[in-house]
Amino acid sequence: MTEPQLRLAFMGTPDFAVPSLAALLETGHRVVAVYCQPPRPAGRGHRPQPSPVQLFAEARQIPVFTPRSLRSPEVQGEFAALGLDAAVVAAYGLILPPAVLAAPRLGCLNVHASLLPRWRGAAPIQRALLAGDPETGVTIMQVDQGLDTGPMLLRQAIPIGAGATAGSLHDALAAAGARLIVEALDGVAAGRLVPVPQPADGVTYAAKLERDEGRLDWSLPAIELERRVRALNPWPGVWFEAAGERIKVLAAQVVPGLVPGVSAAPGTLLDDQLTLACGTDALRLVRVQRSGRGPVDGAAFLRGFSFP
Numbered sequence: 001m002t003e004p005q006l007r008l009a010f011m012g013t014p015d016f017a018v019p020s021l022a023a024l025l026e027t028g029h030r031v032v033a034v035y036c037q038p039p040r041p042a043g044r045g046h047r048p049q050p051s052p053v054q055l056f057a058e059a060r061q062i063p064v065f066t067p068r069s070l071r072s073p074e075v076q077g078e079f080a081a082l083g084l085d086a087a088v089v090a091a092y093g094l095i096l097p098p099a100v101l102a103a104p105r106l107g108c109l110n111v112h113a114s115l116l117p118r119w120r121g122a123a124p125i126q127r128a129l130l131a132g133d134p135e136t137g138v139t140i141m142q143v144d145q146g147l148d149t150g151p152m153l154l155r156q157a158i159p160i161g162a163g164a165t166a167g168s169l170h171d172a173l174a175a176a177g178a179r180l181i182v183e184a185l186d187g188v189a190a191g192r193l194v195p196v197p198q199p200a201d202g203v204t205y206a207a208k209l210e211r212d213e214g215r216l217d218w219s220l221p222a223i224e225l226e227r228r229v230r231a232l233n234p235w236p237g238v239w240f241e242a243a244g245e246r247i248k249v250l251a252a253q254v255v256p257g258l259v260p261g262v263s264a265a266p267g268t269l270l271d272d273q274l275t276l277a278c279g280t281d282a283l284r285l286v287r288v289q290r291s292g293r294g295p296v297d298g299a300a301f302l303r304g305f306s307f308p
Helices: 015-027 052-059 073-080 098-102 124-130 166-190 222-231 298-303
Strands: 007-012 030-035 040-042 047-049 086-090 108-112 135-142 152-159 238-242 245-255 275-277 282-290
Touching: 007 015, 007 052, 015 030, 015 052, 015 086, 015 166, 030 052, 073 098, 086 166, 108 166, 124 135, 124 166, 124 222, 135 166, 152 166, 222 245, 222 282, 282 298
Parallel strands: 007 030, 007 086, 086 108
Antiparallel strands: 040 047, 108 135, 135 152, 238 245, 245 282, 275 282
């Protein structure tokens, strides 16, 4: 690499953060510590499972720290003793107190999955899809004490295609973030990048996702429900209830209007392709799944299910 080697800590937890950590290692920067949230119970046995970032770091013999909080003097002292040039943060999930923010020589840089100041907060990818945004992107910013309020270093826009899901957009943004964080670190270290304050206008907040958001309400417009199917895929998933059974919806498409001369209440089955009336237009359920069974298309589902 042509830029000076930096002494870094990486702070991230989920899959989204792994490409950024991998990119830093590939450029030759020294990642001397990785911070993740503690292992969480998962799977059938509900045993504590290390996060994707922890597994990735441990496989490369990088020391991993999993404090439940960064507020204790002991944890802050450990962090300061690392003698860091910078810390890179990507979907870490814990608040960085002032002592942590001030410890690295070049500060803490965050990889955020939106075009700030739009969609500050926990679920920017899903909220952009739910809102029908035509584009989203990645912002590299300097972390301050606010919620994603720090000054910006780099931004890259990514169009949201008609078939984009939270899963596909997640992967595209994670890859873009990995490229940008390397460029931002080198630019900050060389004095080429000057942080720019976020605009005061256009601020929105991406609230944490709740499981109940996956329930389809047929009284809503079909376009909103179709966005929900894409935005909540893969988690928490979208579903509806029929004949006392919960049916997952994996893919759907909007059908403008109804059959001429037909007036149907929201939730009414309209044809043999599993098209249901909505508050506005109709929604065709292209791919669905019953509990304990494999995914099928709408027509196949109706052949084996008595829809009320």
